[in-house]
Amino acid sequence: MPELPEVETVKNVLKKNLIGLKILEVDVNYLDMIKTNLKEFKEKLVNENFIDIKRYGKWLVFETSNYYLVSHLRMEGKYYYTKRCELENHEHVVFKLDNGYFLRYKDVRKFGVMYLVDKDKLFIDTPLKNLGYEPFNNKLDVDYLMDKFKNKRISIKTVLLDQEIISGLGNIYVDEVLFKSSISPFKKANLLNRLECQKIIDTSREILSAAIKHGGTTIRSYTSSLGVTGNYQNYLLVHTKKICSICNSGIKVSKINGRSTYYCPNCQGEANE
DNA sequence: AGTGCGACCCGAACGC
DNA sequence: TGCGTTCGGGTCGCAC
Numbered sequence A: 001m002p003e004l005p006e007v008e009t010v011k012n013v014l015k016k017n018l019i020g021l022k023i024l025e026v027d028v029n030y031l032d033m034i035k036t037n038l039k040e041f042k043e044k045l046v047n048e049n050f051i052d053i054k055r056y057g058k059w060l061v062f063e064t065s066n067y068y069l070v071s072h073l074r075m076e077g078k079y080y081y082t083k084r085c086e087l088e089n090h091e092h093v094v095f096k097l098d099n100g101y102f103l104r105y106k107d108v109r110k111f112g113v114m115y116l117v118d119k120d121k122l123f124i125d126t127p128l129k130n131l132g133y134e135p136f137n138n139k140l141d142v143d144y145l146m147d148k149f150k151n152k153r154i155s156i157k158t159v160l161l162d163q164e165i166i167s168g169l170g171n172i173y174v175d176e177v178l179f180k181s182s183i184s185p186f187k188k189a190n191l192l193n194r195l196e197c198q199k200i201i202d203t204s205r206e207i208l209s210a211a212i213k214h215g216g217t218t219i220r221s222y223t224s225s226l227g228v229t230g231n232y233q234n235y236l237l238v239h240t241k242k243i244c245s246i247c248n249s250g251i252k253v254s255k256i257n258g259r260s261t262y263y264c265p266n267c268q269g270e271a272n273e
Numbered sequence B: 001a002g003t004g005c006g007a008c009c010c011g012a013a014c015g016c
Numbered sequence C: 001t002g003c004g005t006t007c008g009g010g011t012c013g014c015a016c
Helices: A004-018 A038-044 A142-149 A156-161 A171-180 A194-213
Strands: A023-028 A050-056 A059-064 A067-072 A078-082 A091-097 A102-106 A113-118 A252-256 A259-263
Touching: A004 A050, A004 A059, A004 A078, A004 A194, A023 A038, A038 A113, A142 A156, A142 A194, A156 A171, A156 A259, A171 A194, A171 A259
Parallel strands: none
Antiparallel strands: A023 A091, A050 A059, A059 A067, A067 A113, A078 A102, A091 A102, A252 A259
């Protein structure tokens, strides 16, 4: 499932292939995937050139001559850059390009979404308007986190999944960050001190850098797609693990706000601490 | 404003 | 074995 490192990898591969190419045709097979006006989506993108591809948090943003195409892969969305023109199952959006290739978006669960907006509306008419700082942003510091956490009486696990505070951490990496910071996922965010906030910042940067270096994490073995067959799963310390690599205690799994959460009760503390 | 939860999906995993 | 049920994953939108 793509989190920030996976999306970064996809972005880099797409960028290598798509820049300069023109869109000749747009097919949409699952209408609800397009969250802005469907007719405009199909018409406006014709004859647009790909100029740049960016990533904001887990969002992928294609810059074309006149618009931004905003895409979120959710759990299983993937892009294929291919000469194949036969429609495969679960391919919901297909772009025909002017070099004989196609950009094909495939998403079994249909969870992904796309927006098409004018260039001055990227941070106004899309969910990007709510994104918090990325882990690598220098503005993400202890004062920022202390301020964001001060009225949050919910678990730090839930708060770190909130993209409006830090953007780009998903379920796997939040577990890793909290483990490496020796903080219980159950701890209320407003109870964290400055040292703990600093640890969250430092470990987020460390873990995401390492994950990007290894191409992201492939937990379920879906068929590989454009650039997303990472091997960071081999470096996970707590998520999906049974035994703590630090103290040999059994790793516990609990639901926090509906999300499966792996933690070491000995190194990080228990539910009621 | 903060919080909680349903909706969105469907293949895989599970339970009987 | 075969069938029905549950689960998971990120985000939005809504109710309180």
